[in-house]
Amino acid sequence: MIYIEKKEEEKLVELWEKAKKDWGITPDSLLELVKHGVVYCEDYCNSREVCGSGACFCIREIFPSRDCYEVYLFLRELHLEGVEKELFFRILKGKINERKK
Numbered sequence: 001m002i003y004i005e006k007k008e009e010e011k012l013v014e015l016w017e018k019a020k021k022d023w024g025i026t027p028d029s030l031l032e033l034v035k036h037g038v039v040y041c042e043d044y045c046n047s048r049e050v051c052g053s054g055a056c057f058c059i060r061e062i063f064p065s066r067d068c069y070e071v072y073l074f075l076r077e078l079h080l081e082g083v084e085k086e087l088f089f090r091i092l093k094g095k096i097n098e099r100k101k
């Protein structure tokens with residue numbers, strides 16, 4: 001179990017949410033995550049208690065920014081609905097370019 005002080009944790013979440021342009025994840029690895037889904041912390045997670053499951057340590061470890069995580073959620077939903085891989089890539093590229101502007 002990872003324990004981070006509440007104040008410290010809140011600061012980290014804030015930084016994470018502000019890290020708009022910091023993707024640091026390739027479209028390919030994001031696509032892999034989209035295909036297989038993210039494994040959320042199974043046991044008690046202090047971080048989740050403080051930040052909620054959408055921003056806990058485990059999520060922030062995987063996704064460099066909230067932006068990135070939201071794109072993941074969006075694509076994951078499409079994936080579950082059965083959208084084709086090619087279309088994925090197009091949407092993903094669009095999202096990344098959007099943020100580079």
Ligand SMILES: [Zn+2]
Nearest residue numbers: 041045056058
């Ligand atoms: Zn967690």
